Amino acid sequence: MAQPHIFDILVIGGGINGAGIACDAAGRGLSVILCEQNDLASATSSASSKLIHGGLRYLEYGEFRLVREALLEREVLLAKAPHIIRPMRFVLPHQHTARPAWLIRTGLLIYDYMGRNQQLPDSLGLDLSRHPAGQPLKPENRRGFEYSDCWADDARLVVLNALSAQQNGARISTHTRVVHAKRAFGRWRVRLENSQTGDEETVHARLLINAGGPWVRDVLDNVIVSHSTSGVRLVKGSHIVVPRLYEDDQAYILQNPDRRIIFVIPYEGEFSLIGTTDIGFDADPANVSMDGSEADYLCKCVNRYFKKSISPEDIVWSYSGVRPLFDDASDNPSAVTREYVLELDGSVDDAPILSVFGGKLTTYRSLAEQVMDKIRRFFPNMGNPWTWSAPLPGGDVPGASFDHLVSDLETAYPKLDADFLFRLARRHGTRTYDVLGDAKTANDLGRDFGAGLFAREVDFLAEHEWATTPEDVLWRRTKCGLHMDDAAKSDLGDYMAAMRSG
Secondary structure, three states: OOOOOEEEEEEEOOOHHHHHHHHHHHHOOOOEEEEOOOOOOOOHHHOOOOEEOOOHHHHHHOOHHHHHHHHHHHHHHHHHOOOOEEEEEEEEEOOOOOOOHHHHHHHHHHHHHHOOOOOOOOOEEEEOOOOHHHOOEOOOOOEEEEEEEEEEOHHHHHHHHHHHHHHOOOEEEOOEEEEEEEEEOOEEEEEEEEOOOOOEEEEEEEEEEEOOHHHHHHHHHHHHOOOOOOOEEEEEEEEEEEEOOOOOOOEEEEEOOOOOEEEEEEEOOOEEEEEOOOEEOOOOOOOOOOOHHHHHHHHHHHHHHEOOOOOHHHOOEEEEEEEEEEOOOOOOHHHOOOOOEEEEEOOHHHOOEEEEEOOOHHHHHHHHHHHHHHHHHHOOOOOOOOOOOOOOOOOOOHHHOHHHHHHHHHHHOOOOOHHHHHHHHHHHHHHHHHHHOOOOOHHHHOOEEEOOEEHHHHHHHHHHOOOOOHHHHHHHHOOHHHHOOHHHHHHHHHHHHHHHHO
16 A cells, blocks of 8 residues: 655644745745635635734733734735735824823834834824815814824735645645544544545644634644643624725724724725724634624714714625634733734654644734744754745735836736726736736626626636635635625626536
């Protein structure tokens, strides 16, 4: 009988941490398999506020190390993926019922200082009675502040890390559940099951990485049967999307009397994204949704500040995710640490496992580097850190200028709509040329599903980005679902069903 292939690392979980770890490890010459029970970024990593940020509010809880790390990573990620990450200015109106103005200004000065020597502009004080950013706000909001962070397409960030891992030799297995894993002869024997086909497979790995996110504890308790006592605190965060509240490009950060903050962010051209809530969660992370009280909470917060009033009836889409935070025994979900903890169990002779507790979108890359540092003693010949300077797929934009990329695309494809090329470049960066290929006109792109989604891109996503269902395409690889009616979505479903059967 042939000897089974032995991977160096098996990563459980296809969220941002799992994909980032697989990417880093594969690029250092390790053999890697990543197993995700559903689609990539199908849970927490597609349900964020879509921000790459230092976390201004974390300063209030004394998390200075985390903020400094996140601010450094903000610049690194902006350079790695300028097509899916872009700078954004945030306006913070000051109301006397919230934090005092001197405290906010002090916090912003610290934020600027910790992010010094970086390309984003520093914070400013604003007279909102005169500044254009004050126009959408109620007249009592006369004073405010402005600072910089970045917006990101969270789900695409996950996919691009998985793609980079694959380009470096990793095997990416979506819709593949780790049913059971046990130590045998100094390595892990892992039973896998494909949820779409029912096929089972057994693989071997020298080391397991448990990046299960909300299921990290479940993996330890039911798959590995570990004696680890570390806990995870599940916190639900919900967002709503409404018709756009204002025309300009800045985002707003609103303070509530309960000291929580809410973001209002321009989204997909026609909409505003509003969130998030922070609610303790103790149910199945696979079944999470926004409830009426959360919708009311977010609407009331917006209505305290904006001239244009909204209600739950204005919501065109909502999503919820469960953040798997390290359990620090805090009574307040908003105050639970956003620091991550890496727990390593086992020796070289006893098949080690490393579990990831906590983490946030912005710090995934540095988290992956720290994972590599922890497991280096098991793989002393692994390569050196590399992800800090390497662009993600599509991110090799000359001069990191997205505008220049769009201009070049308009020159290369003069008969294609400029807005269509812009949206496609936001998703694919320089890989837009691979998507479009030899197309000259829209007719060359195949069936038009609406919202700028054509069959050629759907085929590309299915062949190169593990998209197997309409939901994968409409809500994670793109956000075309926001712009399409039910008939168009059904048409896409029929097309993809025919793809699978053919």
